[in-house]
Every structure is written in structure tokens, then in C-alpha cells.
Amino acid sequence: MTGKVTIAGLGPGADAFITPSVAEAVSHATDVIGYIPYVKRITPRDGLTLHASDNRVERERAAHALDLAADGKQVVVVSSGDPGVFAMAAAIFEVLEENLDKWGHIDIEVLPGITAMLAAAARAGAPLGHDFCTINLSDNLKPWKVIEKRLRLAAEADFAMAFYNPRSKSRPEGFEKALILLKSICGDNRPVIFARAVSTSEETLRTVPLQDTSADMADMRTVVIVGSSQTRTINTKAGAWVYTPRTYG
Numbered sequence: 001m002t003g004k005v006t007i008a009g010l011g012p013g014a015d016a017f018i019t020p021s022v023a024e025a026v027s028h029a030t031d032v033i034g035y036i037p038y039v040k041r042i043t044p045r046d047g048l049t050l051h052a053s054d055n056r057v058e059r060e061r062a063a064h065a066l067d068l069a070a071d072g073k074q075v076v077v078v079s080s081g082d083p084g085v086f087a088m089a090a091a092i093f094e095v096l097e098e099n100l101d102k103w104g105h106i107d108i109e110v111l112p113g114i115t116a117m118l119a120a121a122a123r124a125g126a127p128l129g130h131d132f133c134t135i136n137l138s139d140n141l142k143p144w145k146v147i148e149k150r151l152r153l154a155a156e157a158d159f160a161m162a163f164y165n166p167r168s169k170s171r172p173e174g175f176e177k178a179l180i181l182l183k184s185i186c187g188d189n190r191p192v193i194f195a196r197a198v199s200t201s202e203e204t205l206r207t208v209p210l211q212d213t214s215a216d217m218a219d220m221r222t223v224v225i226v227g228s229s230q231t232r233t234i235n236t237k238a239g240a241w242v243y244t245p246r247t248y249g
């Protein structure tokens, strides 16, 4: 019997943000594969084999999942957030496209999850209420020149922006360069949200005017949302909300 690969998003951290479809797929899985911290979120049970692997081996993980499914296993590949957002779904399709003769017969399903950007936006209010774009600031898989061009054009087009992978120990300088560029192009003090470990017990949310931001405000567990020129803060007795109105100008 041929198995199946289900590519599932576990959401940003809280179990309450795991969709019922993803929970059901995991409950029927024979094998769960993923990056170590994501596989740790799966409760072990009889009949389920957990395969945790390190960062940066996405292609090997994808091939392993397809191989297990070819052997008849019900495989769930887990990502955090949504599996189609800077995660395993694209990695699996890359490997599949190169090996259609070997794995082209395998049934694949992608189950969406709540991506970090949406969970962070909801905590802050509605900063993505008008047009926005999402940029991965890691230059592992694309040159910095491309990131810089996208940042510049997105800022000139006045999008709100969400940044994934803003800053790691091995790439401390990229986010600093991004902030310098945005400060010079935007020239105003629009709100910037630093949302760290959203929906976990370590969650922190901090809103800082653009000109006061600094690179050390983000790490690899942070998603950063930069408002557009229209994004504003409402201070209420219960707290502050950041939102972008639906109409422009």
C-alpha cells in the first residue's frame, strides 16, 4: 500500500492554535518528521515514530518523508506556523519535482496553520488591515542584494511589512542594515511591532517608533511588523492598539 505525506502547520506555539485538521492528521500518523523543537510538540504514543532532525536539512527531511510514504507510512511533516510560509511545504515540492519518477505517485496534502505574522498582528490589533508584504530577512537562500531591493521597493510602495528570521547570531548585521534603510526611506515614526515567541509562555510584544528601533530588539524567535505611513496607535484605558485603516490617504 502507498502511504501519504501530510505537510502540516502547528501554528505559532499554543496548542489552542493548532487546527482540528492538523490534530486529526497527527492522531492518524505512523511517522512525524520535523525540526527538533517542532517534533517536541508532538505527544508520543504507541504506533507513532518521531523523527527529529536539525536545522538546514530540509531537503534530506523531505526525501525521508517521501521515502517513508513510498513504504506505505502515513507521514506528517510538521512546521511551525503555516507549512507554506518559509517552511517545509516548498522544500518537499522542490525535492518532488526533481524526483518525479521515484515519488510522483505519492499522495500529498498540505494543511495550513496560523503563521507567526498573523498571530502577532492579532495580538497588536490590526496592523495588516491594509495592503502588506512579507519578507524573509535571512540571506541563507537568497543574496542580500535581493532582500535590500525588496525592502526598498516595499517601503517606497508604502506597504506594511512583516519580517521573518530577522536576526540570528550568524547574521547579526542584516537586520541593522534593514533598519537603516527603512529609517532613511520612510522618514517618519510609524509603529514597529517586535513580537517574540507569540502564543507561548515566553511571549513579549513591544511597539517602538521606527526611528527609535535598534537591531538588538529582534532575534530568531521574533517576527517584526513595520507599519505603513498610515499605521497608527490608539491608546485606551485598557491598553494600546496598533492598526492600519482600510482606506488609504
Ligand SMILES: C[S@@+](CC[C@H](N)C(=O)[O-])C[C@H]1O[C@@H](n2cnc3c(N)ncnc32)[C@H](O)[C@@H]1O
Binding pocket: 012, 013, 079, 080, 081, 082, 083, 084, 085, 086, 087, 114, 115, 116, 117, 120, 163, 164, 165, 166, 195, 196, 197, 198, 199, 200, 219, 220, 221, 222, 223, 224
Ligand atoms: C523558518 S520561519 C518559520 C515560519 C513559520 N512557517 C510560520 O508560518 O510562522 C521561522 C521564523 O518565524 C518567526 N516565528 C515563528 N514562530 C514565532 C512565534 N511564535 N513568535 C514570533 N515569531 C515567530 C520568526 O521570525 C522565526 O525566525
